[in-house]
Amino acid sequence: MKKLLPTSTAGSLPKPSWLAQPETLWSPWKLQDQELIDGKQDALRLCLEDQQQAGIDIVSDGEQTRQHFVTTFIEHLNGVDFEKREIVKIRNRYDASVPTVVGPVSRQKSVFVEDAKFLRRQTSQPIKWALPGPMTMIDTLYDNHYKSREKLAWEFAKILNEEARELEAAGVDIIQFDEPAFNVFFDEVNDWGIATLERAIEGLKCETAVHICYGYGIKANTDWKKTLGSEWRQYEEIFPKLQKSNIDIISLECQNSHVPMELMELIRGKKVMVGAIDVATNTIETPEQVAATLRKALQFVDADKLYPCTNCGMIPLPRAVARGKLDALHAGAEIVRKELLAK
């Protein structure tokens, strides 16, 4: 029998201080050349061990080999000039200096496949690999070539599909696409965002997930959240169409967030990675708090489709805090698992 309530994390985990500056997004590497390659692999192994010691069921690389969940992927593509930077408003929220699309985009060779093979060799547990989604990619760029968000998204979807097929062949069990932009551009999501995501998963036999969150616990995001009112109903705009899509799993945030949990009813039938760990605070949840969130989620998600998870990536957190949160996630899931099995 498959394990009930398998735990996992949404994405990034803190890097060791000898590899990159802790608690920092886009932190530059502290090593170079072969030392950097070795250092990333060592960090990946440690990060895997942390997850295993904490009892996490579906493990990941914790994004130890990438500087950022979007830009590291884009860096490997043709047609994007990283020297030519423009300031754009990303997620309609904050200014960032981003690279420019200057010509047709394409993928010369695989981006993460060697890293995925490395992780696969370290463990026989199910592994999940995160890629940026097409809409979030175009939202982290300045486009001076296609001049159409939709056209560029379709191009990225094709490239992501090539990468995803190779990740599947490397033994990845779940491929996840990160689409925080889905929480902002509802009309585009419904017009072509979900369609481009389905293009990205075309022909895959492994499981697929989309992660839609309210972002890391950085100031631009916490300021934005203050403007959203007492009920965050963003998911309501896109869940009906996502429910009908071919995506297997939807990863969303719940813990300490103002998302009304009944919105999960709109994706009934899908597997749901329920965020039961808040990544915007250093306070470590108690197992009982995690259990309470999962119990509430069980009103709207069938037990065999509930995957306890974190709200988002944990790279901005101190390492010990992230580790404590992994332990809490495991312990909270265990409480509810026992309750379900006792029924």
Ligand SMILES: [Zn+2]
């Ligand atoms: Zn996230």
